[in-house]
Amino acid sequence: MATFIIADLHLSESQPILTNALSNFYERNTILNDRVIIAGDMFDFFVGVDPNSAFQQKVKSIITKAKQRGVNTLFQAGNRDFLLDESAAEYFGMKLIKDFFILSTSKGKALLIHGDQLCLHDRSYQTFRVFAKNRFVRFCFMLLPLSMRTAIAQKIRNKSQQQEKRRAEYSEKVLQDPVVKKAGAAFLKNTGCTLLIHGHFHVFGGEQNAFGDGLSRLGLGMWDSHYSYIKIDRTDFKLVQRAMEKNF
Ligand SMILES: [Mn+2]
Incomplete structure (x- = not known):
C-alpha cells in the first residue's frame, strides 16, 4: 500500500527513452494496491487527447496495464x-486530483502541489495562469482543431524553452525568494x-524548515539524466534519485 x-x-x-523509463518505473517499483501520483508536467506539452497518436497510446497502455494489476494512478496538472482534464485523465487510465492535494503520512500531513503556484514573484506568469485556467478560455481553445492547438503550443513552447534554460540556473535562487517562502508558508498554514x-x-532535494519553524519542503527533480520519486508507506518516507540507465 505504498504511494x-x-x-x-x-x-x-521525440524522447521515447522517457516513456520507457515510466514503463520500467511501474514494473520495477510498484505492486498490488500501490498508487502512483504524477504531480504535473507529465507531458512536455498537452493540447488534448489524440487517439491517433501512437505516443499517447503507449502512455495510456503503460498506465492501464498497471491499473489492471492493481496499481492506480492519480494525476495533478x-x-x-x-489542459489534461478529468475526461482526458480517464482516457489515460488516471484519476484527476486537485491542484492542492493533502496526504496523510507517518510524519504528519503533507501538501502536494505541482509548484508553479509558488511563483508569485512572476506576475506575468500568474496572469497567464489565471487566464489559462479560465473555463471559457479553455473551452474556446479546445474548439480549435488539434493541429492548430499543437501549432500554438509549439510556438509557446519554443519561447518558454529559452526562458527555461535561464530558469534552471535561477531555480535554486527562486526557491529562496522571500515571496516564494511566504507563499509556501501560507499554503502549509492554510491547509x-x-x-x-x-x-x-x-x-x-529536501529543505528542513524551508518555510519557517517545522515547515519543510521536498522537491522532485526532472526526468532527464536522472529521475526521482518519493515513496511513502506506513513506516517509510523517502525521497530517492537514481541515474537513468541507458536501457531504462
Ligand atoms: Mn512545471
Missing part, C-alpha cells in the same frame, strides 16, 4: 499539461500541513 510521487517527466514523442511536496523547479 509513489513523481513529477516533471516531460514525456514527448502542471503548467505544461493543465494545516507541515511538509510541502512539489516539482516544477527541477531542483531535487
